[in-house]
Amino acid sequence: MFTVFNEELAQLAHGIRDRHQSFARGEWTEESLAAHQLQEFRRTIAYVKEHSPFYGRHLAACDPAAITSLSADELAAVPFTTKDDLRREFEAVLSLPMSKAWIFYETTGTTGRSTPCPRNNTDSLHNNTALTVYYDTIFRQFGDEQVIGVSGPTELHAFGDTFGDVCRNLGHAVAKMWPHSPMVGYDRALETLRVLPATGLFSTPGMALSLAKKAYAAGLNPRRDFNLDVLMCTGELASPSLLENIGALWGARAYNALYASQEASVMGAGGADGRLYTAPLLNLYEVIDPESGLAVEPGADGVRTGELVVTSLYQGSKPLVRYRTGDLVRLGAADPAATLPATSLEVLGRTRDGLVIGGHRISGYDLEELVLSRPRGYLDYQLVIDAVDGQDELTLHLEVPSDRDGVSVDESAIAEVVRERLDVPVTVEYGTLSSVTTTGAMVSWKAARVEDRRLATPDGERAAALALTSGRAQ
Template identity: 55%
Template sequence: MFTHYDPESAALTVELHDQFKAFIAGQWDAAKLAAHQTDRLREVVAYARANSPFYRRHLAALTDEEISGLRIDGLSRLPFTTKDHLRKAQFDVLSRPVSEAWTFYETTGTTGAATPCPRTNADTIHNNTVLTAYYRDLLAAHGDRQVIGVSGPSELHATGDTFGDVCRNLGHAVAKMWPHSPVIGFDRALEVMRLLPMTGLFCTPGMALRLAQKATEAGLRPREDFSLDVLLLTGELMSPSLLANIGTLWGAKAYNVLYASQEASVLAAATSDGSLRTAPLINHYEVIDPDTLESVEPDPAGVRYGELVVTNLYAGAKPLVRYRTGDLVMMTEPGPGAAVPAPAVRAVGRVHDRLSLNGHPVNGYELEDLLLAPFRGYLDYQITVGDDAGRDRLFLTLKADEAVVRAGTEHAVRACLDVLDTTLTVEIGTPGPITSTGAMVSWKAARVVDLRTGRSDENGAAERIAAMRK
């Protein structure tokens, strides 16, 4: 509604609404998209260099003529931006003073200095237009009068405002609740979920599991005593096996709905075909080899696998140029049946979360999917990596009934040996609150105890957060 008082924002809303409507309908060909991205790239690079003290230094070698001649297939002349750059530069990265933003967010700062992430109206309109356009058909399948909860990590995170605004755009009611808050807590959150009743929930996979644990401990049955139709999950690594288990626990359809970061904003969103699809109207994407930093070519199946690099294509508070996300992704061009004509992307783990097991490299997504595939109905899990006479071995701890563990153990043990040449032991146990810290730290710090290596800064951060959540 603020756009009624801000003609510039009102005009931008209409422009982007029309652009996305035409793009999703297939009315943009490759040439039109390339021209759009090229124009926006030149605009953003010039804008960032002129307004951001960091980019004034970082892009000092570029001349005005070189910027005006930039092409989306020639970005290698531009330097990367990294998380360390953002941590060191702090407010110098901004292209607009905070006073010109409509709201201020920051990263959690659990594994390094928190970095400022203010949002202007332009930032919010660009990103929320993507989510509104992509989620429309997905949520329509579950009815047009949803009551949707939103659970985010902190008050200085964009989660609540973003999903609240998108649901308002689509006509759904929203209840924002933070179960880790001492004011709300899990008991009150569960009570609110039943009272409304809540039909949908935006949260992390860890939160969905934690709520199910707390409900069970309170004598409630997640499937029978709650009205959730749809779980909209984001913020952590999420394999198909984990997604299916969470859906089973709650008797709801579970989606991986968003790939984003506080720094770079929306990178991909769920569509009605079940895929996370990129947003090429507002971002340009590269996939690089994280070791050589060279661009990755598609494999024979058409998949590009490597670290995602993103350049924002809108002039907001903090546009990022060639930002190395630190995330490993698998990106595939859209096929004829794609709900949105944009590449599909799967985030498969942090670059530094990669593991080697008896000589077999494996990312978090692959390992989680492999080990959890035969199990349904567990409330939590953790993986331990140990060493036995020079051979790596795995232990999977599940918070589950004996029948759940017994039903899947033989299959999991055999699959682990076949794929990774690694023995697996499955046991019943309670991992504890550390597994709920994945969105704040990393999947590996939250879910993997690697006895072969020493404790990292991320391990320490996860333990500190967990101690506050007991």
């Protein structure tokens, strides 16, 4: 309701809402969207050059008035922004002083220096409006009487504020709970979910599994003793098979709800049909070869695969220009039959999270989808890669309920698909897994889910993940 105290912001909010709703209804043409993106790209360049000390230097040679199109050739004349730039320049990247923000967030700092990510009202209005319009397509399936739990990673993360605001926009009650907090813990979070009872939950995929695991340990069955209709998963890699398993555990529909970062805010959001969509009123999207930095051309299927680069198309506290996300994506083409008239997006993991197994390169997303396409009903998983006599071998560790209720694992089918794709043997083992599997959102998918015994010592991210588990409430 803060906008009632500021007429300018109230007008801005109405305009943003109207644009996003019009876009979602399919009322924008390719030409009108391209014109909007070009206009806002040029405005962002001019804005950051004037207001950000870093960009004043970094883009000194860029004249926004000279940018006449968003072709690959013209974009290539604008230098990239990298994570190293953000860590080195710190507050110099900001386009507004902290006093002009309404809230302060920062990156986790588990694998590098934390960087400031303040948000002003302009930032939140743009991002939360896009999410409100996209999520309306999901939540309207489950009626009006909804209570949504929100379980985020830390208090300095946008998770709770963003989803709380979006649910308020949609008319749904919210309960924020932090199971890793020593003041809350898993038992209290589960009790809150039951007593409300919550009909939906925003969490990481790992948290959704952990809560199910803790429920079973307390003698509860997630499907029978809770009332969840929908799980909105974000913050970690989420293959379709993992989401299907999470939904089966809770007797609910699980969505890959959001692709975002503290630095770049919202880059993708889910729709009712289960796809993850770009937000082209918020960002300009590019796909580049991570090695050469050159634009990737679409394949015969219209899909571009490579590292995602985004530019903010709104001017707030910290707009980023041609920001290399470090994430490998598949960017599809718009589908007339889709829930939303935006391109679909599959996030395949960080570019450095790719693995070579049996001589075959595979992304984290595709590896997870491969090994989890057959098992259902598991509470947690981890992969071990070993080399025996020069031959790579995989072990899929699954943690399942003690009564194996709802568990279905076709080991021969898993072995067949892995052999076909990677030409390596796979063994399925069962047992309790350590809490390192819960660190994906804080460190990386690979650090949380993969133990690569081919390495003499754990890499830096794996070591950070192991260290992180010792300081969390379990």
